[in-house]
Amino acid sequence: MTLESFFAMGGYAFYVWTSYGITFAVLLWNLFAPIVLRKQLLRQLALKQKRGQR
Amino acid sequence: MSFIPAPLSRFFHRTASPPHFYALADKLVPWLTVLFLLLLIPGLYGGLVAAPADYQQGDSYRIIYIHVPAAWMSLFIYVLMAVMGGIALVWRMKLAEVMLISSAPIGAGFTFVALVTGSLWGKPMWGTWWVWDARLTSELILLFLYLGVTSLYGAIEDKRSAARAVSILALVGVVNIPIIHYSVEWWNTLHQGPTVSKMDKPSIHISMLIPLLLMAGAFKLYYAIAVLQSAKLELIKREPSAQWVKSLLENKA
């Protein structure tokens, strides 16, 4: 099996690769969005705490 | 709580306390990630490379390795949410509320994936992007159920009430899912005749089955990782001025 035929997917490349692409985009979003949001929230809270201490 | 032995109940309460759970999640995530990759990589290789092309559908059937596990996950997560809802309502366990609401977007994501991949699979098979096939229709209704959960939670300002509302809704939804499923199936045979779609009964060979099971396992582990990340955010959001969050900030600084 050549790399070319692997990407061609027997002529169904568009359907197969779009499916896999969308799936991984959605899964990555659901995984990293909360991580980014939590970092932001923690930064905000840290700022608030600093301001409160002054 | 009376029918649960005291040491066990103490163990649950300790594990369920936010700081303890937060630390536990931090410890678990690396292990889960390793396990996830151990299943994902051979699963993808087996599905995309090793398994032979289907004699009827050619390579387009390879969408099965994400479509079917995603559809399984969409149901599995909803049932899990209902279980969490039951625990939250009966034992007033706040961690169950947090897990319930953290699961909803992930479940909705899987449902969306199942729908989109189903449609992308259907196009070469049926010649149209959308067919009112029983599984796709059920999946669409399931997506509405998920959206109902997230929008109800977002709409109620007091988050304790919102969690209670969502728990009730998840329980009502889970009772309805089998009814919806069977009604849609019956409707499908009524209006379309008994055309067995390729999606429902893939005549599956062992070399095709193994990657499918590997992918299903990988998706479950992905869910565990994602829900822990989401729950960590939700825990801080709920009590931003709690003592444990303060000490968390100090440790970071």
Add this chain to the structure above:
Amino acid sequence: MSLIQAFFAIVRRDLLLAFRRRAEMANPLFFFVLVVTLFPLAVGAQPNLLQAMAPGVIWVSALLAALLSLDGLFRSDFDDGSLEQLLLSPHPLSVLVLGKIFAHWLVTGLPLLLVAPLLALFLGLPGQAMPTLWVTLILATPLLSLIGAIGVALTVGLRRGGMILSLLVLPLYVPVLIFASGAVDRAASGLPVSAQINILLAMLLLALVLTPLPTAAALKMSVN
């Protein structure tokens, strides 16, 4: 006073209230007639087409009319504090709620029963399907009220709960819609419908037992 007396006191009060606000109460019925009228205007008046669509059109319209009327189920009680008093009653809330749903169905579901056959006639539904249409309406409109009550109870505390209410309730209405319109459809082509009717009956009995509990729990949450 006994529970049964309390149940009927609620039914009587809500019927009296509906009678005093009768102008408002007729709105869902007009809505139902209006929606059904829109279909021939939109898809054309070919008798064949209308006849084929009649069961679906009538049932979708009935569903939307039920949805529209749902908001009135707990809204005024929530606004004027009567709901708090219901919660404080020593009687189980789920039974009192069942009384309210029953009264609501008498006021909003029963009129549909009278108007729907007339509209079915306009759409050219064959006469042999009429009895089935009636039976499905009798069985399924209370189902719509019972299931919908959960959704209203969850959203009654929200200022703009209408959109969310339809998002919550319509997916749960799917089985009712499928079996009810399916039965009428089959009856129109002369097929037996007892299976669908039995399923609707089973769902109604199940809903009578199961829905008042989550409705009561949701009301407690909303009053909070």
Add this chain to the structure above:
Amino acid sequence: MEHLQPAMLEVADLYCRRDDRSLFSGLSFGLRPGQVLLLEGSNGSGKTTLLRILCGFREADGGEIYWSGRPAAESSYFADMAYVGHADGTKKELTVLENLRFALALSQPGQYGIDQALQKVQLSGYDDNPVQSLSAGQKRRLSLARLLITRNILWILDEPFTSLDKQGMELIETLMDDHAKNGGMVILTSHHDLTFPHLSLQRIHLDSCL
């Protein structure tokens, strides 16, 4: 003598927070038959929230409520209490009589009949008037008439004096006085000061319960 009686309502270490802010904590008090408790505090200090917790509408974040020595949920507490909140809990399309009859149907009959109760709140003769034709003060008095016709021991009143004139306020004070003398209890919030001449009036200031 009075002090030997055990407290019938006992609130122990009640804690409540809202939006990550503690409304009150460590709140404890007891109430004996014949006592009236006035909750004081600035706006947003949690008076109404406390009343709603006592009514069971809201759950406390910690602490217990006991009724004659047993946890409230396991006792006859909810059958023994009655509540009048910001909203009157009456139907404006129904008449005075219809409203009271309905209230009676949901509860147990109390000390007074409907006619007597209407007389006491000075609404006799209004039996057949729809509630929407009553003035705000009359509506308030009607909602209090509900307390008289149903069986109850503990009254929970949220701002009972709003939209009442001087006479109306005196009337309510008399009603509370009578209720307490008969062995009842009252918990209320009010912006107005009370002028009870001979009642054991307790006060709790919620701002100091943080």
